[in-house]
Every structure is written in structure tokens, then in C-alpha cells.
Amino acid sequence: MSLETYENNDLNEGLFRIIPRAEHSISRRNISSGAVRVLYRLHEAGYRACLVGGAVRDLLLGGNPKDFDVATDATPEQVRALFRNCRLIGRRFRLAHVLFGREIVEVATFRGSEDDGSGDRHLVDGRLVRDNVYGTIEEDALRRDFTINALYYDIADFSVLDAVGGMADLERRVLRLIGDPDLRYREDPVRMLRAARIAAKLDFTIAPETAAPFAKLAPLLAEAPPARLFDECMKLFMSGYGLASFRALEQHGLLQYVFPATARSIAEAKAPHVRQLIEEMLASTDARVRADKPVTPAFLLAALLWEPVRQAAEALVVAGTEHTAAWQDAADRVLREQSRHVALPRRFTLGAEEIWALQPRFAQNTRKRALRLLAHPRFRAAYDFLLLRAGESPQLAALGHWWTIAQELGADEFAAQLATMPELAAAEAEAAPRKRARRRRRKPQTAAPSGSGQA
């Protein structure tokens, strides 16, 4: 796609603009010290150097970007020659990472529009598997995903360069894909998830022509690399806008291609608690992220896949499988099926299994068992999960309430209160996989970042 064909597109006609320093709100004060140093160093060495992407977008919206990306006409090798603390990464997109203590500034060379044979761009069935063709800043803008992500803050004169109408879309609060949507989603289906995520985070509307191809092209997400989908899911659900992202995925019919079993279980659920559990989990995760508290993907997985596992286990029990075996089998199957779509690191699936396995133990009211549960490294996560399940039955809600009060008591009083623990129906008390025998032999797992759960 060339700039010319782009400008012929009447939606984006005649949009090339340079916004001088006095006419926009970006100030160097709000840019990380590492990024400022990279920009000046490149500039002083005679290269073009701009801040680009989410950072420019968020600064213009008055937000605080968490990472700063730089675009330049220096090649990755030229960037490396300028910085001691620099390493080159990536195959699909070769990039330079410049390190300042804990800060990493990503430096990308302008991508070109045409492969004249000298560069390295590779498409498989219309999918972009490698893009290392270098070009001009205008061409680079056209290779980016959304107009609001294609604004450049130029360190040479502090102006903002807008080649795609990004400024107007920022003002209108519209997320618009650059170029022909059909082509751009085929190049990289993950852009559909990025659309839902960025629109949710900024509370923007997705332009109609940008959302229209989802219905037809979302199935292409099935071919996206599972590891990349895991990264994208972490951004979707663990960056402080999980609930909004989840609703955007549902609204645009994308959830079923990322978490198919979850989407099915919500669609089939007769009671509202299936959706409630997930939405409450996401709301609590969002609150924790914003308060800078730790969160773990194990909890996310436990909640998203709880109903699918519960249903699969029930079906196995009806078919005659013994309870514990049925739950283990169901957890295995659901996690394995989910891993075909989104790569799930073992420590997180183990964490989710553990949260599930601890559920029936909350109903055990002997002193020894209850105290052992209280001391379990996953107690907090499992207890938080028990509270999320309150919508399943009044007895479960009462049990959660009992544990809320009881865990604050001293050991003697705790023991004395065990007699008042609410009882569960037999089916509920059994409703979770038991911890596996083989895992008992393992060393105690180091707890996930939170060391516990989410409350």
C-alpha cells in the first residue's frame, strides 16, 4: 500500500499534517528519562528520531504511558552502535532494546511500504510473518495498526506528525484501522484483539468499517500463534481494563475464538451467576492492578474455565465416573483444549487446578482439616474464588461469609466456631477436583506473584 492509494481512500483523504509544538499538549517532562536520552542521542548522531505509538497517543489524551517506543531511520545495527546498553531482538520485527536500569526503550526502524527485494518481508497466505523492510516515516505510519497509534512526536522540532488522520480520530474518540481492513486483518488477525483492547482501554468507539470484518475474519484467530495470544490475553485481562476488554470481546464476537469454552458456557448458562463470576473476577483484578497490587493469571484461568470444567465433570459423573476422577479428567480436558488456542504456562494451569481442588475443602469442618486449609499457600486465592462462587447457591454464599469471619479468629475461637460452619449439599461439597496424588510428592510450589489471591 502506498501513500498515494491511501490518500485516494476517501475516508482518509488529505490528512497529512504537521502539528507544531505550540498546538499540542506533549511535553518532554512527561516522557521517561530513558526515552528522552535515546531520542536526543539518535538526533545528535544525525538520525531522525520520534516517539511513536501508544505513548504519543496516551500523552495526547493526558494519560501516563507505561512504555515509550521510539522510531528512527537508523537501522538496528546503527542503533546498537550508538548505545552500550543495547540488544537487538525479534525475528518477525527486528528491534533494538536500549536499557536504562529497569527501563527498556524499544527502538524500531521505520518500516517501508514496498519490498523492492532488498528487504525482508514475508507473507504466508496473506499473513505477515516477517516485516523487516525499511522505509520512510510516512511509510512507517501506514504500516501501523490504528490511526491513533500512528502519530509521531519529532524530537528535532517537538512537532507531531500525523499522516493518517490520527489527530482527528483522537478528538472524535474513534479507533480506526489504517488501510483496507480486510487486508490488514489477514496480515495479522491479532489486530482484531488489539482493536477490542485499545477501544476498551480508552473508551473509544471502533469505527464501523474497522469492526465490520470481525464476523468474517475472526476465525483466522484460530491460526494465530498460541504464545502470542497468551501475551495479548495478559494485556487484555491483566492491564487494568479487563472487564471492559472482556465486554468488548463479547460484543464484537471475538471471545469465542480466544476462550471458546468460556464463551459457550456463558451462552448456554441459564443462571446469571456464570457471567457474574467472571465479571466480578475481572472487576477485582482491575481494582488490584490500579492499586498496584499483585495479580495472577492462575486466578483468571480458574474463573474463566470454572463453568466449563464444572459442566464437563458433571457430565462425566452422570456417565458413571467417580467424582474425584471426573473432576481431574474434566480439568485436564478443558485446560488442554484451551491451550490449543492460547498457550498456558504450566505454572498458571497448576495454580488454577489448585484453586479448583481446594474448593471442597472449605466445607470440611474438622479442626485439623480446617486449620490445614487455612495454612495452605493457596488459601487466599481459593478463598477469594469461593467468594466469587457466592451466586451459585445460598449455602455457598453462607460458607464464604463464615470463612470471612472465621479466618480472623484466634486458633481456639476458630476451632470453637467450626460447629457453626454452614453445610453444603453433598454434590457441592464434592464439586471440585481433589489434589492429585502425584503432585503431593513434589516440593511445595512457590506461590505465584501474589503469593495468594485477589481480595
Ligand code: ATP
Ligand atoms: P499499549 O498501551 O498497550 O502499550 P500500544 O499501542 O503502545 O498500546 P504496543 O503493543 O506497545 O501497543 O505497540 C506499539 C505500537 O506499535 C502501536 O502503537 C502501533 O503503532 C504498532 N503496532 C503494534 N502492534 C501492531 C500490529 N499488530 N500491527 C501494526 N502495528 C502495530
Ligand code: MG
Ligand atoms: Mg506500547
